[in-house]
Amino acid sequence: MILVLKEGMDLEAVHRVEAAIRRAGGEPRRLFGGGAAGGGVSGRDAIEARGGDTRELGSVPGVAFVLEAKEPYPRVARREGGTREVSVRGTKIGGREVVLIAGPCAVESVEQLEASARAARDGGARILRGGAFKPRTSPYSFQGLGEEGLVLLRTVADRLGMAVVTEVLDTQAVALVAEHADMLQVGSRNMQNTALLRTVGRQSRPVLLKRGMSATLEEWLLAAEYVADAGNENIVLCERGVRSFDPAARNLLDLSAVPLLRARTRLPVIVDPSHGVGVRSAIVPMALAAVAAGADGLIVECHPDPGAAKSDGFQALAPREMVALGAQVRSVAAAVGRA
Ligand code: PEP
Ligand code: MN
Numbered sequence: 001m002i003l004v005l006k007e008g009m010d011l012e013a014v015h016r017v018e019a020a021i022r023r024a025g026g027e028p029r030r031l032f033g034g035g036a037a038g039g040g041v042s043g044r045d046a047i048e049a050r051g052g053d054t055r056e057l058g059s060v061p062g063v064a065f066v067l068e069a070k071e072p073y074p075r076v077a078r079r080e081g082g083t084r085e086v087s088v089r090g091t092k093i094g095g096r097e098v099v100l101i102a103g104p105c106a107v108e109s110v111e112q113l114e115a116s117a118r119a120a121r122d123g124g125a126r127i128l129r130g131g132a133f134k135p136r137t138s139p140y141s142f143q144g145l146g147e148e149g150l151v152l153l154r155t156v157a158d159r160l161g162m163a164v165v166t167e168v169l170d171t172q173a174v175a176l177v178a179e180h181a182d183m184l185q186v187g188s189r190n191m192q193n194t195a196l197l198r199t200v201g202r203q204s205r206p207v208l209l210k211r212g213m214s215a216t217l218e219e220w221l222l223a224a225e226y227v228a229d230a231g232n233e234n235i236v237l238c239e240r241g242v243r244s245f246d247p248a249a250r251n252l253l254d255l256s257a258v259p260l261l262r263a264r265t266r267l268p269v270i271v272d273p274s275h276g277v278g279v280r281s282a283i284v285p286m287a288l289a290a291v292a293a294g295a296d297g298l299i300v301e302c303h304p305d306p307g308a309a310k311s312d313g314f315q316a317l318a319p320r321e322m323v324a325l326g327a328q329v330r331s332v333a334a335a336v337g338r339a
Helices: 011-023 110-122 147-160 171-180 194-201 217-229 257-264 273-277 280-292 319-335
Strands: 002-005 027-030 046-050 063-067 086-088 091-093 099-103 127-129 163-167 183-186 207-210 235-239 269-271 297-301
Touching: 002 011, 011 027, 011 046, 091 099, 099 110, 099 319, 110 127, 110 147, 110 319, 127 147, 147 163, 147 171, 163 171, 171 183, 171 194, 183 194, 194 217, 207 217, 217 235, 217 257, 235 257, 257 269, 269 280, 273 280, 273 297, 280 297, 280 319, 297 319
Parallel strands: 099 127, 099 297, 127 163, 163 183, 183 207, 207 235, 235 269, 269 297
Antiparallel strands: 002 046, 002 063, 027 046, 086 091
8 A cells, every 4th residue: 555645744744654554563665756855755755554454544644645556556556447448539448349550650741641541441440650750769760750740640530530649759749749649659768758758647648658678567567657647547558579689570579468467457458569570471460469368459550662661661561461450350359359
C-alpha cells in the first residue's frame, strides 16, 4: 500500500505517519522524490507500508490518499475489472476486438499517405499511423514533414473514416500534435523522457507508449505510471522489440511481454512486428504470433512502394501484403476467442 502525502508537510508529520504504520504492524519505506530531503514534503512524495493491518492508514493526518497495490506502479497495476478499454475516436483497444493500426513509417506526401491509408483500411485497420516528426538515428536522415505531415494525416484519415496516431518527440510539440491526432505516440527513444511522459499525462488524448529498446517490463510500467500519475490513464503499451546480440533481425521481438504484462497491468498491450523484427518476410508470421499470444492489437508499417520509402522501407508491407495480413489476423483472432 502506498500512502501519498499532503504537500508541504514537515518531517515531524512524516514521522507521525511512519509511527502509525509501525503501530499497525507494518514497515514504512519512504518513496520520496526530490523535495523532501531538506525537511518538507514535495508533491507526490509517498510512504510505502509493507505488511501490517493497513485498513486505517488512509485516515492518518497528513495522508492525502492511498494507492493499493503490491507493485510500485499502483495506477497501472492489474486489478479487478480486467483490462482497461482505451477508446481512440470510438475504436476500443483492450476489448474483445483485436485492433489493427497501420500506415507508413513517415508521412511523405499526400499521394503516398493516401495509398498507404487505403491499404491499411482495406486490411481492416481503423487507425492510421504515420510519423510527422521522426526520431531518426542519423541527423542527416529524413526527419519528417512536421506540422504539414500532421495536417495530411488528419485530412486523409477524415476522408477514409480513420483515427490518427502519430509520435510526439518533445514537450513543446504536445499541444500541436494533440490538435491534429487522436492518439499520441511516445516512441522507444523517449520512453524514459519523464518530462514528456508528464506532459502527455496532462492532456486528454490517449497515449501509445512504446517499450524502450532496453527497458525492462518494470521500467516500462513505471514510465506508464508517470503518465497515469499526471492524470491520463488512457495508455496503451506497445511491444516493439529489444536490443539483442544478433544482427539477423533489427530487434528481438519479445512476445513473452504480452502474457507477462497481462498478469501485471490493466493496460492494453499491442505489438509492433515491423520495428520488432525489421525484416519484411517476418512481419506477418510475428503479427499472427502476437495475436495468438493475446495482444490487443497490432501496429504495422505499410507503403505503396516500399523500395522508394524515405524511412524503414525494408520493413513496410506492400498494399497486397497489408490486405492479406488483415484476413489472416481475422482467423487467428477467432481461434483465440477474439474478433
Ligand atoms: C515508429 O513507430 O515510428 C517508431 C519510430 O518506432 P520506435 O519508437 O518503436 O522505434
Ligand atoms: Mn518506422
